[in-house]
Amino acid sequence: MKNNILSLLAVALLLTTTSCTIDVREDNDQPVNTGGGTSTTVSVLDGTGNLGGEISKDLLIKKGNYTLTGIVKVQPNVTLTIEPGANFTASTTDVSGLVVLKGGKINAVGTAELPIVFTSDKKTPGDWGGITLYGNAPIKAVNGAPTALSEDGNNQYYGGDDANSSSGTMKFVRVEFGGRKIGDGSSETNSMTFYAVGAGTTLENLVSYKGTDDGYEFFGGTVSAKNLVSYGNYDDAFDWQDSWSGQFNTNWFAYQTQVGNFGMEIESSSNVDNTAPKISNITLIRGAGTNPESAGSNEISAIQFKKQGSGIFSNVYVDGYKNIGTQKAYAVLIQDAGTETSQLVPGKIKVTPVFATANNDNVLQYGYSFNTTNPLTYVNNAAVKKVVLNSGAWATVNGVDLLAALK
Numbered sequence: 001m002k003n004n005i006l007s008l009l010a011v012a013l014l015l016t017t018t019s020c021t022i023d024v025r026e027d028n029d030q031p032v033n034t035g036g037g038t039s040t041t042v043s044v045l046d047g048t049g050n051l052g053g054e055i056s057k058d059l060l061i062k063k064g065n066y067t068l069t070g071i072v073k074v075q076p077n078v079t080l081t082i083e084p085g086a087n088f089t090a091s092t093t094d095v096s097g098l099v100v101l102k103g104g105k106i107n108a109v110g111t112a113e114l115p116i117v118f119t120s121d122k123k124t125p126g127d128w129g130g131i132t133l134y135g136n137a138p139i140k141a142v143n144g145a146p147t148a149l150s151e152d153g154n155n156q157y158y159g160g161d162d163a164n165s166s167s168g169t170m171k172f173v174r175v176e177f178g179g180r181k182i183g184d185g186s187s188e189t190n191s192m193t194f195y196a197v198g199a200g201t202t203l204e205n206l207v208s209y210k211g212t213d214d215g216y217e218f219f220g221g222t223v224s225a226k227n228l229v230s231y232g233n234y235d236d237a238f239d240w241q242d243s244w245s246g247q248f249n250t251n252w253f254a255y256q257t258q259v260g261n262f263g264m265e266i267e268s269s270s271n272v273d274n275t276a277p278k279i280s281n282i283t284l285i286r287g288a289g290t291n292p293e294s295a296g297s298n299e300i301s302a303i304q305f306k307k308q309g310s311g312i313f314s315n316v317y318v319d320g321y322k323n324i325g326t327q328k329a330y331a332v333l334i335q336d337a338g339t340e341t342s343q344l345v346p347g348k349i350k351v352t353p354v355f356a357t358a359n360n361d362n363v364l365q366y367g368y369s370f371n372t373t374n375p376l377t378y379v380n381n382a383a384v385k386k387v388v389l390n391s392g393a394w395a396t397v398n399g400v401d402l403l404a405a406l407k
Contacts, residue, residue: 042081051088061086068118070094071129071154071182076103079168084114089121090128095182096120097129097189099154100167102136102196110172112205112392119176125234126212129189130178135167135197136160139220140243140271148242150195150219153187158195159242163222165198172205172394179212179234190214191233197223199246207395207402208233214265215254218244229395230254231402234293236265237284241307243268245275252279253387255405256320257287261299262333263321266309272338276310276348283387285405286320298327301367302360303351306335310348317386318356330367331356332378337370344376355384 043057047064056075063085070091074080080100090096098118100106110116120127132152139159141148147159178191191208196219203225208215215230220242226249230237237254239262254263263284268274284302292299302318305311321329332351334340343349344366356363365377386406389395395402 055080063114065089067091068096068098068128071097071099074098074100074104074106076101079105079107082106082108082110082116084110084116084172086110087117087119089119092120092122092127095129095180097132097180097182099132100134101156102134102158102160104134105166105168106133106170107168108170108173110394112172112390112394115172115174115394117174117176118178123177125177125210125232126179127177129180129182130175130191130193130208130211131173132189132193132195133167133197133201134158134195135201135221135223136162136165137196137198137221137223138163139196140269140274141220142269144271144273148219151187152189152193153182156195159220160196160198162198164200166200167197167223169202170204170206171202174207174209174394174397175211176209176397177211178208188213190217190235190239191230192216193219194221194223195219197221199223203228205394207231209397209402214239218246220244222246224248225252226250227389228252229389229402232257232260234259234261236260236262236299238263239265240277241267241269241309243271243274244277246277249277249279251281251387251389253283253389253403253406255285255287255402256290258290259293260286260290261292261297262304263302263318264304265299266303266305266311267307268309270307270338272308272342274308274310274348276312276343278312280314281387282313282315283317283406284319284321286322288320290320291324296325296327298369300324300327301330301333302356303331304333304335305339305343305349308339308343310343311350312348313351314353315384316351316354317384318354319359321356321360323361328362328367329360330362330365331360333367333369335369337372340368340372352378353381353384354378355381
């Protein structure tokens with residue numbers, strides 16, 4: 001009898017110390033093979049459930065349909081694993097979002113035909129807060145600060161000292177209708193946001209679809225990304241600051257439609273000393289009739305550099321960036337004299353080869369928003385072709401192939 005009582009106490013202690021605060025319909029502790037020949041016991045969502053609150057224990061989510069409620073936070077030293085074919089519908093009753101905190105990891109690996117999809121119940125832009133990852137890589141915020149407070153309402157300090165840190169893996173993941181403001185109601189979120197995310201993180205075959213802020217935004221860090229699709233996002237398709245310095249980026253595609261600002265908005269938080277990120281194969285297309293968020297805004301160019309922003313871009317294809325009223329659109333716009341002097345002239349801004357089709361205005365010279373008597377020019381290279389990405393369920397929404405403009 002004494003041995004039975006001790007056994008029951010041991011089981012109770014195990015359940016207490018390994019519990020997590022997720023709110024699910026099914027939260028079964030199951031042995032799961034980790035790929036290394038051994039098994040570990042994690043919580044499992046098996047086909048249905050509600051995901052909410054803080055995830056404080058490793059969690060495996062299997063293929064199925066789930067509801068995401070409120071701001072779900074993956075805690076440090078915890079891994080959230082999501083299998084192909086898992087679909088999450090964010091509730092708009094609450095302000096919802098998925099946040100992986102510094103030290104936590106996401107392992108969301110879908111396939112081209114079984115992507116992992118995050119959408120919303122109302123299917124309208126800005127319904128929920130999207131996905132945010134925090135890492136431990138270096139940043140340079142304003143005045144070169146190595147840390148800064150996030151602007152997403154989560155009140156997290158970001159910035160670290162491990163350039164190769166990993167926040168996990170995301171492959172074949174689609175985020176729809178993100179960009180909702182969270183926290184104080186005015187803080188910005190994007191469809192996908194990366195705070196100080198390190199180069200050990202894998203970002204591949206991702207889609208940001210019709211969010212009300214940026215498709216992707218990098219706040220410092222060293223992570224690189226390939227096969228990115230930004231479709232119909234209201235602000236900028238791609239955006240970064242705080243001296244993001246990813247070196248191995250390739251195949252970025254933006255299609256701006258109805259509402260959209262810059263194809264790419266690039267800054268380094270006014271830090272002259274920065275490492276220019278590198279991106280090969282970029283296609284930026286602005287659909288006919290697309291207007292900036294604010295009437296009369298000059299945020300209508302394909303690529304904008306400001307506040308010491310830098311970047312080395314090769315094979316850049318630009319189409320559809322046309323003047324609106326008195327506002328001029330350019331393939332490349334330099335916003336301030338300091339950025340020209342300290343980044344463009346020394347060669348830390350390079351956009352070559354580039355091809356701006358006849359369906360663009362102000363072709364063959366860099367644009368400026370300040371006075372200059374000698375605008376720099378670029379050579380238009382018709383040999384540059386659109387990015388090549390393979391269609392599939394990962395880039396299809398309601399039967400619409402998001403990659404059709406690349407054909």
